[in-house]
Amino acid sequence: MSVQIINREGKPEWAVLPYEEYLALVEQVELAEDIQDYDNAKAALANGSEELIPSSVVFSLARGDNPIRVWREHRKLTQQQLAAQVSISVPYLSQLETGKRTASLDVLTRMVTALKLDAIDDLVN
Numbered sequence: 001m002s003v004q005i006i007n008r009e010g011k012p013e014w015a016v017l018p019y020e021e022y023l024a025l026v027e028q029v030e031l032a033e034d035i036q037d038y039d040n041a042k043a044a045l046a047n048g049s050e051e052l053i054p055s056s057v058v059f060s061l062a063r064g065d066n067p068i069r070v071w072r073e074h075r076k077l078t079q080q081q082l083a084a085q086v087s088i089s090v091p092y093l094s095q096l097e098t099g100k101r102t103a104s105l106d107v108l109t110r111m112v113t114a115l116k117l118d119a120i121d122d123l124v125n
Contacts, residue, residue, distance in 0.1 A: 067123045069097040071115045085114040 001021050006014035017025075044050035053074075060070045072082050083093045088107060095101040103111070108120045117123065 064125060066097050066099060067125065068093075068103075068111065068115075071117060071122070072097075075115055077115075082111070082114060086110045 002018060003021075004016040005012050006016065008014075041050065045052065057070055057074050061067055072079070077085075079090050079093050079097075083090045086093070086107060087110065092101065096103050096107075103123075105120070108123055111123055112118075112120055115123075
């Protein structure tokens with residue numbers, strides 16, 4: 001590598017190198033960052049702090065299917081089980097899933113916890 005060092009007051013202040021060598025260094029740094037990101041994601045999956053979401057869930061949500069129902073089914077919960085965990089009635093949950101009623105902030109907050117989601121945004125269209 002051919003680098004020109006420019007000093008200021010006897011101390012190195014600038015390093016000038018050919019552009020092609022600069023690009024090669026940038027590529028190496030980006031590759032190292034990608035490897036670190038991969039390692040972090042793999043560790044997060046292994047320790048359970050992240051999960052993989054199946055494409056069927058993503059497609060259902062993108063299609064506009066009711067997110068409460070999509071996540072409930074993904075978590076393999078019946079309406080009875082989720083209603084009990086959230087302390088609401090099954091008919092009320094059914095109405096939420098069909099869009100006939102809107103959940104309160106308190107109910108949505110409890111659903112986020114019961115469905116192991118990150119935010120209320122995950123439950124609203």
